[in-house]
Amino acid sequence: MEQEPLMVQVQGVGKRYRLGTTNRQQLTDDVKAWTAKLLGRPDPTLPVGAAVDPQRIGEDFWALRDVSFEVRRGEVVGIVGHNGAGKSTMLKLLSRITLPTEGTIKMRGKVSSLLEVGTGFHPELTGRDNIYLNGAILGMRKAEVNAKLDEIIAFSGIQHHIDTPVKRYSSGMRVRLGFAIAAHLEPEILIVDEVLSVGDADFQRKSMGKMKDSAASGRTVLFVSHNMTAMRSLCSRVIWLDNGRVRMQGPTEDVVGAYLSNFTSDQSEMVWTELDTAPGNDVVRLRSARVRPDPDNGTFSWDTDVLFEVCIENLKADDGRHLNINVQVLNNDQLVLFATNLRENTPDADLGPGIHKVRFAIPGKLLNPGDFRFNLMVHYQGKLQFQTHSIIGFTLPEPVRKGAWHGKRAGLFRFPVAWQHERTSAGDQ
Amino acid sequence: MKKEGAMTPEGGAHAAEGHWDVVIEPSTPWWRLNLGEIWRYRDLLAEMVKRDLTAIYKQTILGPIWVLLQPLITSLMFAVIFGLMARMALPGIPPVLFYMSAVMPWSFFAGVINKTAATLITNAPLMTKVYFPRLIPPLSSMASSAFTFLVQLAFFFVFAAVYRISGSYAWAPGIALLTLPLLIILEMLLALGTGLIVAALTTKYKDLNFLIGFAVQLLMYMSPVIFPLAKVAPDSPVRPLLEANPITPVIEGFRGALLGTAMDWSTLWYSAICASVLLLAGLALFQRAERSYADVV
Known part of the structure; x- marks a missing residue:
């Protein structure tokens, strides 16, 4: 069988941040730093105290290092990891918000990344105007928005308020409108952050359903989340980032299982x-x-x-x-x-x-x-x-039991259950 | 693997295994402008212009009339203070027309610098969430300012025609009127270049954010806005300052084109050279700044 073409290729990607960078924001600070250096004195603009170990100021911190993976067309790949493992940095790199320090990322076709819904909504403009604005920000052409306008409005469920300025919308309405626009993007590669899965249950169901549809129609999806249930139901393959490196990648069950058992410590x-x-x-x-x-x-x-x-x-x-x-x-x-x-x-x-x-x-x-x-x-x-x-x-350790069976009891809860017994009729014999 | 240009725009069919539509690499040379990509995002540019033009005047009673009132009120003020009281205007020309001819292009120039300078800060929430060519916001604010300026220019012609018809001033612009498109382009490039430089520097030094307002105001007094260059004596100590200012020939040019005042057109070469240098420096610095920008906000 011929393999699906590669859609995303990440090769040896690393992203370096500098620890304790003061990011001098005043011209005079730069002048002070230069003169101190000339006179051989300690730089007065560096942070005082031990917010960051003084020994480590200026030391490099690699948020991601040596990350390589490939994604083929139609695959839904999940990225998991603890907080600070590099997931957000990976998202930012894939979304082209920031550039890698080393390595290359190559992608095919139109890429849409959803780190947030309703990005760039202008409060003074109407819902309709904002569909055009937000659509354009997400890379849609005007003709595309025109063609899908009715569908987007219907999907958002706010037909009656579509010509009202967005500033009068409730936050729920904004999210619905934002998501309706995002849902009608037709990228070849979709990059989704888990922030999308916040919101009410109805919204979560809608966004999950939309992602499943995307995958079913041959789209490539990269999905970052803490939600293992969502991972299990959506992804065919999972990449586990740990400390900025790929710790494991492979079939969802294997990686998710390994990732979860890692929590016990x-x-x-x-x-x-x-x-x-x-x-x-x-x-x-x-x-x-x-x-x-x-x-x-x-x-x-x-x-x-x-x-x-x-x-x-x-x-x-x-x-x-x-x-x-x-x-x-x-x-x-x-x-x-x-x-x-x-x-x-x-x-x-x-x-x-x-x-x-x-x-x-x-x-x-x-x-x-x-x-x-x-x-x-x-x-x-x-x-x-x-x-x-x-x-x-x-x-919670397994309590010592008197019974013969020592296996794990099923279920989430175990509380004293008051079983009762009464004989309702006497036996025949 | 075959190397492609950084952030290459989407090409034809991506069936060929060797072709990549997007290549993200650690650094993009500053001269790689990627105009093709900007062109592909032209609808975003149009939407942003529309947003700028419609959103500003929402909730105001006079709405878009402010576009005309702003230069008119400033010109009236200048006409009374500098024209009638300080007698700085050229004799024979109605002071309001005299000041409008310079106030309109000046506020266009100042507006583009100020908006471009703030572009990385005002668009930060957007730029940390979505990718689009980072030059789009400055270009869109330039385009919306240019649109406003053209409306004001049309208003000026109506205004001047009324003077002529009423017989109070025989307004007759000459052939110099044809230089208007050139003057507009020169002015846009000068403002864009300067604005991009300031925008790049403000990401590093936030103080500039406050300074730029004063600097632009100061620059106005170093330009022939409230007085014509002809009124400054050749041996005056401020004359070299005025002549070194690349916007001076452009403002004088607008006056020459709109009112037919005397003007040394060859000085526009100086402005053109300055505009090219500023624009190249601006693009280079801006590209460098936006690259690391998402990491520092």
Whole structure:
């Protein structure tokens, strides 16, 4: 059988960033740096303190190194990896937003990359005008937009507001319109970020369906995600990036399985002493996260509570009542067992500027023993500030059982089930 | 593997195993402009021009009339302050016409510089999410400014014709009117070149962002906008400054073309040379800056 032609060829690609680059933004800083160098003094513009180990300033940091892979026509290839493994950098390179430091990337045909929907929407323009603008930004020709205009409007489901300025749209409407445009691109290669899979369930279903259609019609899709369920249902092949290098690539099941089993070594406590390196942004940051048995006797067991505790530093979210913390508890298959958020029972807790400790307990005698991890999302005034996946985790060991069978019991939960028995009629004999 | 040009535009059939439509390499030589790619994105250029022209005047009561009011009000102010009070205008020409003939091209020039200079900053949210030729935003803001300028120019002709019909001033532009297209192109290239240089430098030095506004204002006083070059004595210490300014011949040229004032047309050569140098330097610096730009924002 003849092989499908190569559509993407990535050869020895690397991307280097410089650690602690100060990126002097004032002319006078450059002058100071030069004169200091001339006089043999330390550069005054370098950051003070140990945000980055002073020994390492100016040291190179390779976000990606020596990455090579190929994608043939009609393949749907997933890219997985932990945070900071180089997935976003790979996306940026494939999307031509930034250039590699070494190596080459070659692609055939029209390439569309969707790192966001509705990029470049102008609030003053109507929905209709924005279809043309956004379509053009995504590389569509005007004739193409003309031909698909009715279809796009119908798909977005906002026919009645299509001639209203986009600034009057709800965020949901914007996303729908943006996605409707993106869905009607007809590229040979589609590069999709997982940000597209956020949004409500309906939207997720729509975007997943559209990607499946793309693949079915012979399009080549590169898909970056943390969502293993989506990976398993969409991709024929997966590339696992780890520390900027390709750790493994091959059939989806093999790579996803290896990737997931790699999670078990998760720590039960993380502490970030340097504000700059902690997860978060300039509004709010994570200082520490910890999970421990309660009471704290050092070992997790099926029948004791598990306490989850995080320290959050609010830097400038003045309205502390609108800061919310969402936590998801996942099992080894990346399946969310349950989600909870701070506002559920403490709607008035004021998390104003300062450091706050929040905690909740997962009751004992509830989860079926196994490995568990936590995802954390912090919202301020409804806007996502940051999210971290699998920051910490814990293992509930299999309790010692009296029975003869020692295999793993199926299911997500294991709680005392009150079986009852009564004899409804006496036997004949 | 056969090497192709960096970021080669989409070619014909991609069935041939050796041909790649997109080749991303660590560096693109600055002279590789890839005009073909810009041409393929011409619809984006058109959409951005449309966006600029329609979005600015939304929510204003007078709407597009502002296009005409802006130079008219400035010219009136200049006519009263510099023309009537300081007597800087040329005698025999109505001060409003005299100032309009220079204020219109000047605000075109200043507008293109300012918008081009800010292009990498104002379009940052777009440029960190989607790829398109990075020269498209500056080109589109230049095109929308040019469109505005042409509307103003048409308005000027109507205005001047009214003077002539009412008999208050015998407006009669000569053959010099034919130089208008040349003057417009020269002005666009000068402004684009300067703007691209500033845009490239602002990514490194954010201070320039604030400075550029003042610098452009200062440049106006070093150009024959509020006074004709003829009013500056040949031995005046500011004369060499004015003559060194490459926009001086262009502004004088507009006056000569629109009002028939005396003008040394040969000085346009100087402007043309400056425009070429600035444009080449601008393109080179801009290309260099946009390449590393996504890594620093």
